[in-house]
Amino acid sequence: MASGAELIRRMKEGVREVDPRDVHDNGNGAVIVDVREQNEFEESHIPGAVHVPRSYLEQRIEGAAPDRSSHVILYCQSGNRSALAAHTMQELLGYENVESMRGGITLWKDRGYDVEVPRALTAEQRERYSRHLLIPEVGLEGQLKLLDAKVLLLGAGGLGSPAALYLAAAGVGTLGIVDNDVVDLSNLQRQVAHSNDRVGVPKVDSAEISVHEINPEVKVEKYPVRLDASNIMEIIEGYDVIVDGLDNFPTRYLLNDASVRLQIPVVSASILGFEGQLSVFHPYEGPCYRCLYPTPPPAELAPSCGAAGVLGVLPGVMGLLQSVEVIKLITGAGDPLAGRLLLYDALGTTFTELKVRRDPECPICSRDPDSISDEEMGVFPDYELFCSAAG
Secondary structure, eight states, rough: OOOOHHHHHHHTSSSEOHHHHHHHHHHHGGEEEEEOOHHHHHHHHHTTEEEEEEHHHHHHHHOOOOOTTEEEEEOOOSSSSHHHHHHHHHHTTTEEEEEEEEHHHHHHHHOOOOOOOOOOOHHHHHHHTHHHHHHHHTHHHHHHHHHHOOOEESSSTTHHHHHHHHHHHOOOOEEEEOOOOOGGGGGTOOOOOOGGGGSBBBHHHHHHHHHHHOOOOOOEEEESSSOTTTHHHHHHTOSSEEEOOHHHHHHHHHHHHHHHHTTOOOEEEEBBTEEEEEEOOOTTTOOOOOHHHHSSOOOSSSSOOOHHOOOOOHHHHHHHHHHHHHHHHHHOOOOOOOOOEEEEEETEEEEEEEEOOTTTTTTTSSSSSGGGGGHHHHHOOOOOHHHHOOO
């Protein structure tokens, strides 16, 4: 029976090898894949390399090289693991143009070629986010994006509460919270960021306590104010994503104007009774809020939760769906809900998806963003009047 070394030799015989010099000089057209383990990759790797550990090759290589005819160059520490991985890709996965880099990254360094030393997580962060690091769509790169991200929550109520808690748990580096209300006993049926002993406490302060109980590393920016035309541009500027938990149409139209002008995506949800809806308004990559609602519905068709009530767990469902969309936007994973409206009926446990298209005549997003002058940036219509007229 052949020894392990003999089996490796035989497998390597059927694999083409490429010299590090050729990878350095002519490897731009190839997908370069590092098949070492996570800790090795984090120490240093070839610039531009994609990380697919050998132990996860069969499950994850399609994410790095979906076309089986594409040119793929694999490397490891010395060349053995990459050769075995290349053999697997050829014989079991059907890849047609796979090479293993001779000598691995050791020879690459000996030749004096540059390596990239990525920013690393602390030991505590590696443990805290260990389950994220295992997901190919997040991994180290995605987790670092989350740690660098700034997300603004408009409201710390039914929708903002679960979003704040789960985005903090996910490691979003900065959470801004806008809310000028205080915790009321009637909030506790659904607003899970607050507690009985914080009744009467400003919601931004209560939410900050809950966020830091889950993840003390998260920076919380508090805005205990009512969002209006005089402060919206200053508050939302600099954030990567906005979570819309607003409960009135005038402020939603105002938010739409401001977010389109600053080109900040908004993850918007609304709830009533047993029903919720969700969409992502990504400026110039999909419709805006005015494309979906050119005019607000009459008041009798859109009563507030205070007037019509809401199932306590419903904002939890919708707030968590908002959190998923935020994470997708930050990490680049998956297909965000831009151009789609998701309707949830809790009584029937059904989800319905509707397509939403950009309105070429939209008064907000049909304009080229470069055509908006500095003077116009902070000037908005009177949406209180606009919505009352429509009602």
